Amino acid sequence: MELNAWAMAGILLVGLATFSIGFRSSRLANTTQDFLVARRTVRSRRNAAAISGEYLSAASFLGIAGLVLKDGADALWYPIGFTAGYLLLMLFVAAPLRRSGAYTLPDFCEARLGSAGMRKLAAVFVIFIGILYLVPQLQGAGLTIHQVLPGAPVWVGAAVVSGVVFVNVFGGGMRAITVVQAFQYWLKLFAIAAPTFVMVALFFGDGGVRGAGVTGLTDPMPPRFPADVVITVETPVVLTVTEPVTLTATGGRVDGALGGRVYWGAGQHTVGEGTELRFTAGSPVPVVQGAPPDNLSWLRPVSGAGDLFTTYSLIVALFLGTMGLPHVLVRFYTNPDGRAARRTTLHVLMLLGLFYLFPIMLGALSRLYVPELLVTGKTDAAVLALPMKIAPGLLGEILGAVTAAGAFAAFLSTSSGLVVSVAGVLSTDVFKGKVRDFRFATFIAVAVPFVIAWSLRPTDITLSVGLSFALAASTFCPLLLLGIWWRKITWVGAAAGMLLGGGLVLAALVANIVSGYTGGWAPAFFQQPALVTVPAAFLAVLIMSKATQSQLPLDANRIRMRMHAPDRLGFIRDRDIARFGAAEDRARLANGRHRR
């Protein structure tokens, strides 16, 4: 793909708009409360748009379509889980968490469990999850820039995103980011909906599947290349072939031998680094190992007992992981009260449901038009590559520019949210919580993930995001659920659950990375261990809390009442004002209740 000037222009525009909106609102931010929780005055509609804007990450914008292209029906659990997570968050967490008056997740732990050690532990995990989530965003940015501007090395995209995010968060913290994220939700919705409408119209205009001259999506045959294609394999892959195919390979090794004209029978074939494969139009598509090879098995969800296990594990991780994501929770603290927090979540459910219809459609379309991505396995590029295939020429370039710009908005908004939450925790728990500390923490929160993203080998965006959901579900989810609803939780129990759940997931993560470099021996279970780690964490909290009832915080009842009592009774007491507030606010707080 040659340099796409339209796409570059689109990306630049998004970057510029983000920068200027952030810059304008950061002039209003000057206190610690501005930087941490935007003074807790964000209305529920804007907050919902901001939450959705922050949440629709690279995994949602690029990853879901890519996974649908590769895995078919089983991938549909990702958008379901991403949305249903908010329903569970609304049912159990939203309002009580806001009423607790905390300003970060570690602060909530201290408020509820009365232990400074617990606060430190929670801070460590917030930073861990934040970084684990940031790395795939930056890698996705690298991929996008690489797709649009093939000459650019992969780190350029990561550097651009890091730069814009750093400037915005540095300047205005949460206050600036709220407006930026709300804007980016609508931008992303447009950037995925408009191209989808146009492409679906073109698809049916061409006479649907039959007109495209390819395998129908319900046929028990592999997909076929709609046109002659040259594929460059950059990292070695193993391909599954179900229908014999002939191809020409140049520049690398195929099945251990030098290339040339090759005939592949059914079975597994290996392709070495730097090989160029040429397929003619109409030949069946070999797919990367592990993906369903023909369209019927692609269409059918759950094709074996192993699939069943992975599917349930994924459901647990996504449904319960959302409520443990620190960058999502930190936005709930910006609501004025508990009722607004609940309404915000309701809006979020609507906004997300609306958005997720489109990547699913794009994923199915790309199975017909860009099956060559199945050969390299880099299916995350589907949304970016699809427009040029459906509508070659100017229209395709413009549509491609719109999706590339939307993808860039996704990296920017999610990274901003993550950086704000990590910097908030760093500045209040490691440093003193002054505005200056927040700015220094921002630098660290941007620089560290950038270095990691640069040095690690990129994997599927959605898979690594799935793992950070598993981490969140096994650490903060038990703590929040039991902390809010169970009177007898103690800090010992909470710490035990967090260490056990988090430790297990991290062990799986390390095993995964090691196996990626040493021949892929780790079973699929290691990619999504939530079905085991989440119950283990819950059990650990329950058992250890029961065993240490002498450690119950003295004011447990009062805190519980504050979390659950309706807002009109006026029990909310904001801990950030108590710690960082102006003298007048502190006095008001010391006086007791402040009624609205």
Place this chain on the structure above:
Amino acid sequence: MSKHAATGPSDGDLPTPRPRRKRVVLADSRAPVTVLRTVTELEEQTSWAEEVVRGFIRTQFRTAVALALLVMLLFGSLPLLFFLIPTMSQVSVAGVALPWVLLGIAPFPLLFGIGYWYNVLAERHERDFVDMVEK
């Protein structure tokens, strides 16, 4: 507190002939006294308050758990259904395979609907609680 802030250091610079008349209010008759009393009782965690609050939390918890179970039942049964009845993918609804309708389209309005329902229930419980406390 703003009432008190208005007087004070400002009248120290010249000898004022007479201190200005001030209205001293011991109790504002318009304030809802009972509300304050019950709210104070809640704050002080008397045994009555503890019982009331515990009952209220239990109601909210039951509502949330019931709806969560509904969601889990609806979504948790799907993979098992697909596993046990593989022919489901051959059924098509308006040209789209049934599993894709069940997984790709239907969940989103459903989730919003359940969320809306919970919001109504939770706000009703809160209103009832406030009414009871302020009666």
